[in-house]
Amino acid sequence: MKIRYLTIILIILSFASIFVGVSNVSPLDIFQLTEEQAKVLMVSRVPRLLSILIAGMSMSICGLIMQQLSRNKFVSPTTAGTLDSARLGILVSMVLFTSANPFEKMLVSFAFALLGTFAFMKILEKVKFKDAIFIPLIGLMFGNIVSSMSTFIAYRYDLIQNISSWMQGDFSMIMTGNYELMFVSIPILIIAFFYANKFTIAGMGEDFSKNLGLNYRQVVNLGLIIVALVTASVVLAVGMIPFLGLIIPNIVTIYQGDHLKKSLLHTALLGAIFVLICDIIGRIIIYPYEIPISLTVGVIGSGLFIYLLFRRKKYGI
Amino acid sequence: MVDIKNVFKSFNQKKVIEDVSLTIEKGKITSFIGPNGAGKSTLISMVSRLIAKDNGDISIDGKDIMQTKSNELAKKISILKQSNSINLKLTVRELVSFGRFPYSQGKLNDYDWEKVDEAIDYMELRDMQDKFLDQLSGGQRQRAHIAMVIAQDTEYILLDEPLNNLDMRHSVQIMKTLRNLVDELGKTVLIVIHDINFASCYSDNIVALKDGKVVKQGRACDVIDKCVLKDIYDMDIDIKDIDNKRICVYF
Ligand SMILES: Nc1ncnc2c1ncn2[C@@H]1O[C@H](COP(=O)(O)OP(=O)(O)OP(=O)(O)O)[C@@H](O)[C@H]1O
Ligand SMILES: [Mg+2]
Numbered sequence: 001m002k003i004r005y006l007t008i009i010l011i012i013l014s015f016a017s018i019f020v021g022v023s024n025v026s027p028l029d030i031f032q033l034t035e036e037q038a039k040v041l042m043v044s045r046v047p048r049l050l051s052i053l054i055a056g057m058s059m060s061i062c063g064l065i066m067q068q069l070s071r072n073k074f075v076s077p078t079t080a081g082t083l084d085s086a087r088l089g090i091l092v093s094m095v096l097f098t099s100a101n102p103f104e105k106m107l108v109s110f111a112f113a114l115l116g117t118f119a120f121m122k123i124l125e126k127v128k129f130k131d132a133i134f135i136p137l138i139g140l141m142f143g144n145i146v147s148s149m150s151t152f153i154a155y156r157y158d159l160i161q162n163i164s165s166w167m168q169g170d171f172s173m174i175m176t177g178n179y180e181l182m183f184v185s186i187p188i189l190i191i192a193f194f195y196a197n198k199f200t201i202a203g204m205g206e207d208f209s210k211n212l213g214l215n216y217r218q219v220v221n222l223g224l225i226i227v228a229l230v231t232a233s234v235v236l237a238v239g240m241i242p243f244l245g246l247i248i249p250n251i252v253t254i255y256q257g258d259h260l261k262k263s264l265l266h267t268a269l270l271g272a273i274f275v276l277i278c279d280i281i282g283r284i285i286i287y288p289y290e291i292p293i294s295l296t297v298g299v300i301g302s303g304l305f306i307y308l309l310f311r312r313k314k315y316g317i
Numbered sequence: 318m319v320d321i322k323n324v325f326k327s328f329n330q331k332k333v334i335e336d337v338s339l340t341i342e343k344g345k346i347t348s349f350i351g352p353n354g355a356g357k358s359t360l361i362s363m364v365s366r367l368i369a370k371d372n373g374d375i376s377i378d379g380k381d382i383m384q385t386k387s388n389e390l391a392k393k394i395s396i397l398k399q400s401n402s403i404n405l406k407l408t409v410r411e412l413v414s415f416g417r418f419p420y421s422q423g424k425l426n427d428y429d430w431e432k433v434d435e436a437i438d439y440m441e442l443r444d445m446q447d448k449f450l451d452q453l454s455g456g457q458r459q460r461a462h463i464a465m466v467i468a469q470d471t472e473y474i475l476l477d478e479p480l481n482n483l484d485m486r487h488s489v490q491i492m493k494t495l496r497n498l499v500d501e502l503g504k505t506v507l508i509v510i511h512d513i514n515f516a517s518c519y520s521d522n523i524v525a526l527k528d529g530k531v532v533k534q535g536r537a538c539d540v541i542d543k544c545v546l547k548d549i550y551d552m553d554i555d556i557k558d559i560d561n562k563r564i565c566v567y568f
Contacts, residue, residue, distance in 0.1 A: 068405075071404065196423075197418065197422070197423030198423070200405070200407075200415075201415060201418060203405055204403045204405060204415075205402075205403070207362075207367045207398060208401075208403070210366065210367055210387065211365065211367070211391065211395060211396050211469075212391050212415065212416075212418045212419055212469075213386075213387045213388035213389070213390060213391025213392070213418070213419045214387075214388075214418065215387065253406060257405075257407055257408065257411070257449060258405035258406040258407055259407055259408075259411050
């Protein structure tokens with residue numbers, strides 16, 4: 001029943017998103033679009049909406065999977081170095097293969113994201129002091145180290161402008177022709193749904209998984225591959241959207257619990273709704289200009305994050 | 318039948334299990350007793366393949382556990398560990414339903430749900446089945462875990478200190494449940510237990526471990542003996558016969 005409400009809200013917001021913008025297209029025109037208006041819709045508004053939906057859903061689900069597999073509520077693409085590694089990957093692909101097409105860039109970025117996340121998980125295993133807050137701090141530091149490598153390479157090769165464009169997630173540049181790579185996420189997320197039970201069991205630890213005959217390593221590795229691939233494709237098309245993978249799954253698990261079978265769909269819907277709202281706010285607040293999505297998500301997200309931290313203190317989750 | 322032959326295990330050069338050989342009878346309750354650090358948990362973790370042995374052979378019904386597929390073993394043997402630090406927010410019913418994973422891979426059919434319901438009723442968890450685990454008391458949580466193992470419905474059931482956190486009534490109830498599983502359904506139960514009176518009253522066989530070695534094994538009445546217990550625990554324990562049961566007085 002909750003799913004139904006979320007879906008309705010998502011549909012309403014999607015419509016709103018299509019009709020907000022500088023060029024005037026009103027819902028009443030939908031059956032008699034001028035050529036100009038049709039073009040705006042097809043080239044810019046619809047791609048923007050689709051990329052928002054995919055980014056919102058997939059980054060939130062990535063966060064959920066990471067939290068489950070690392071058994072820590074504060075691990076996410078932002079706080080495990082995944083985003084930073086993906087960005088480093090894009091940069092390296094630009095330097096090494098100057099004529100790389102987007103797909104090749106994504107593969108290199110995926111490899112880096114996977115490597116970075118893997119490295120972080122290895123660090124996690126070694127860390128003795130497993131405080132819930134301490135671990136994401138390590139992740140943030142790790143991410144900053146990776147990020148400083150990016151900055152260093154960018155300085156050397158005069159790519160600073162490029163890297164700052166991925167620093168900030170931004171949907172305003174999305175147009176037909178430059179975002180289609182994001183569709184890679186869709187089949188991958190479907191796989192995630194099929195693995196919901198296995199991820200949940202893996203979240204209860206290696207011994208627990210073994211007792212139930214689940215191949216723990218294999219499931220964890222698959223989860224990390226999903227996370228890395230999805231993150232790489234989103235960072236390449238939209239840029240970094242911080243906090244998304246952190247707050248959305250945390251909010252959902254408060255009311256849905258940690259059984260992925262129950263929480264995955266909620267996480268996907270709520271993630272998309274959240275990004276849609278942030279995007280619409282970003283588009284109207286200094287109309288006719290725009291605030292990049294990373295800023296709106298960052299401000300609202302960090303506020304919510306602090307709330308979650310305090311709530312955790314109170315309820316000891 | 319579980320066959321353990323010349324098994325060794327060390328952690329960081331320290332020998333924890335030294336040349337243990339045992340045969341565990343099918344269709345019986347076998348209790349493992351012994352002081353803290355004797356190696357009881359290590360031994361039954363090796364039997365359930367949770368940790369690897371350094372040396373030796375362990376086989377169940379003639380099949381080496383290392384040669385058997387993990388998923389097949391999960392239908393044959395289940396283990397509840399001494400401490401279960403699941404920090405996931407799951408309901409009791411969800412947890413118990415995971416016991417059916419080896420059979421259903423997550424898509425439970427009617428028969429699977431029947432087993433889940435049965436296990437929940439067995440552990441008297443019906444009225445709290447939709448509560449989240451973190452809203453339960455320690456003992457209730459322990460019962461939920463035992464229910465999961467029961468739902469897993471394996472021939473061999475290994476429980477590492479299942480009476481942890483339980484009050485007397487529930488302790489007795491769980492031991493009786495285990496007795497039923499053995500007497501009526503023909504299961505084989507291995508438990509690690511510290512309360513030697515529970516071991517004495519409810520088990521068929523007892524294995525006493527100390528410093529990684531088997532001190533004594535045999536029928537319960539043979540192991541519950543003044544000299545044997547003195548050997549294991551270094552203290553004098555009086556043994557009284559009450560209603561045909563051997564009760565140890567050690568206060
Ligand atoms: N993972 C490990 N790393 C290092 N040493 C270990 C490990 N697990 C167990 N040990 C050591 O092995 C010995 C036996 O431990 P084990 O847990 O089997 O004892 P136990 O008989 O179950 O004791 P208890 O009654 O306290 O549960 C102990 O001395 C312990 O310190
Ligand atoms: Mg133990």
